[in-house]
Amino acid sequence: MTSHDLTSGPVDRRTVVAGVGITAAALTLTAACSSNDSSTTAVASAAPPPGAPAGQLARTADVPVGGGVIVGDTVVTQPTAGKFEGFSSTCTHAGCKVNKVVNGLIECPCHGSRFRLDGTVAQGPAPRPLDPHPVKVQGGAIVKA
Numbered sequence: 793m794t795s796h797d798l799t800s801g802p803v804d805r806r807t808v809v810a811g812v813g814i815t816a817a818a819l820t821l822t823a824a825c826s827s828n829d830s831s832t833t834a835v836a837s838a839a840p841p842p843g844a845p846a847g848q849l850a851r852t853a854d855v856p857v858g859g860g861v862i863v864g865d866t867v868v869t870q871p872t873a874g875k876f877e878g879f880s881s882t883c884t885h886a887g888c889k890v891n892k893v894v895n896g897l898i899e900c901p902c903h904g905s906r907f908r909l910d911g912t913v914a915q916g917p918a919p920r921p922l923d924p925h926p927v928k929v930q931g932g933a934i935v936k937a
């Protein structure tokens with residue numbers, strides 16, 4: 793028997809079943825944690841849905857007032873109703889990607905920098921605002937300007 797032969801005995805099969813159970817539990821915990829934060833904005837897919845305008849980053853309805861979404865290399869925010877802004881998702885501290893928008897702040901997971909919905913620094917160590925990624929509204933879509 794080799795260490796890679798999973799069908800050779802009952803001990804190996806139990807190990808595999810236990811491993812699957814742990815993986816399923818971990819996935820359940822991950823899903824539970826992410827669903828509890830109602831103010832967190834989902835990270836949208838970079839691929840636009842079929843029929844969407846070329847260059848669509850998000851639909852206006854997907855961007856909450858007082859929040860934002862992260863689409864690939866762009867953060868799209870809506871600081872006030874009907875006003876959409878776009879920024880690079882690259883943190884100006886050391887280049888990590890910001891990964892969520894919570895309670896009106898864009899957060900970087902690496903060293904704790906936070907940016908306001910207008911891209912300015914709310915909390916360092918980031919030394920300057922997020923770089924602009926201009927966007928515009930085209931129908932119900934937000935596209936790169």
Ligand code: FES
Pocket residue numbers: 883884885886887888900901902903904905916917918
């Ligand atoms: S890279 Fe974002 S806080 Fe350091």
